[in-house]
Amino acid sequence: MTQVKSTMAGTVFTVNVAVGEEVAVGQVIVVLESMKMEIPIEAETAGKVTAINVKVGDFVNEEDVLATVEG
């Protein structure tokens, strides 16, 4: 199980995957908006998305767990 964590504080701009979806390494899971810039958060491992903890508009801090991927 791998946790997909936020690399910085920001607002969730898009959630690009759904629970149950298979993702590849480098696939963008969530796009954050921070300081007027879009920050893509990518999957570090391949596998199935088992949880998504955020929705569009949520504010997240650095290191917050955004989603879980099980390989």
Next chain:
Amino acid sequence: MDKILIANRGEIALRIIKTCKRLGISVVVVYSEADVDMPFVKEADEAFLLGPAQVQQSYLKADDIIEIAVRTGADAIHPGYGLLSENAAFARKVQEAGIRFIGPDVDTIEKMGDKIGSRGTMKAAGVPVVPGTDEGIASLEDAIQAAIEIGYPIMLKASAGGGGIGMVRCEDEQALSQHFQSIKTRAKTYFGDDVVFLEKFIANARHIEVQIFGDNFGNVVHMFERNCSVQRRNQKVIEESPSPHLTEDTRQRLYKAAVDAAKAVSYKNAGTVEFIVDENNEVYFLEMNTRLQVEHPVTEEVTGFDLVEWQIEIVKGNKLPVINQDDIKSKGHAIEFRIYAEDPIKFMPSPGTIKKLDWGDTTGIRVDHGYIEGGKVTPFYDPLISKVIVHAQTREEAIRKSVAFLSKVEIEGLKTNIPLFNKFLESEEFIAGDYLTSVLTTWSAKQKEEMTK
């Protein structure tokens, strides 16, 4: 005019306060919970909390801002840049509330805020525009067809876009297909309008803009050009005036196109006409910004005029302080550096608390500051901490002064792009002055490569 409400934050709010104080005008500011300790809140005569940090819940709450202006008896609202500054609906509501909006007429903001419409207006006025589509593109199929006619590479742009957001360069059909829907989505999210259009990507170009001013009596003047080609992610980092390596003929064509553009829409107040100048010195209209620009101090330094004061004079119904173009002179050379809270190599945002902020000896240097030591740069707003503007007799001297000053600035607690300036200012590319919009991206890629070696 006795009282002005500033519907903005940070350095631009402080900048407007400075002129208001000099003119004996009292100032009302509005602020978010994140900005409660910011210098602009402390410097104002009256300050009102709007709401939480997110702009949608604070600085974009148009009705609340207008209500505060009415309640406090403000004569006018200055919107600064960004946020509500080019929002025609806001400007209209301000006027309906019996308050003056410090900017051009509502219909001018409306016309120029729509990039497709403004292209049409400029074409009709004989101002050259970048080849592209004259209407919004509804489907990917239509976009592909239009791109074939224009020729790749193309720029896919949101008609309501701005600030580097809502545009992407597409090299081929695959890239266009990949980005089409996402640009529409972003346009809808950021600007509330998903209309997109295509423009030819002009390679080897410079981004040069002309400051213009108009009044209610049909007078229009320009205040020379600013070269804004040093950019990252389509956002400006360094601006300078005059633009180095511009032929006199090109310069005059730029001024004429800018004044023609302003006259075409009976422009009143401060505005900027942005152009792309290609390698053959062809000039193309890009867009018109109907507000005070971030980089307006560069023009203030070379002309000696206070642009905020001019804005206020025009809103008061007065003529331009200087009507004859020949009476407006450009003296020396000015360079502005945008000090951003970001990683100087990766250009990624770096929010945090400014633990130490020491500008050093600011004699002869203009620092338009937004934050002071102890200030918190939050992820909710743009990463601009402050601006440093250096003016000297010549470009060489201005660069020398900039290097001496910036190398001594100490900012701790977060990353800033000052280390980038310290290196870039000594690069052959910048010193030569013959640089293009790609200069910073190309130069920093080269730096990274050397560091990897």
